[in-house]
């Protein structure tokens with residue numbers, strides 16, 4: 001919902017992987033989202049290429065250290081999200097028991 005108009009990008013994904021379900025399996029959820037975003041990015045690039053428009057990724061290079069840092073950053077952020085969701089659920093359950 002915080003993506004505004006761009007939330008249309010996530011609509012197909014959210015229909016398949018609703019929040020706190022398969023998307024919250026560590027590593028699996030991250031790989032699913034990464035693969036999904038790769039497809040979402042690849043579609044307009046393929047369309048542009050079909051019309052003869054060069055997107056210009058030829059000069060885009062990343063070292064293995066950058067890729068590993070990027071992957072670890074995504075993994076840490078994803079894991080923290082899952083842990084926060086678990087803590088939030090546990091906290092809400094505790095509060096409901098105390099009432």
Ligand SMILES: [Zn+2]
Pocket residue numbers: 019020024081082085
């Ligand atoms: Zn979540």
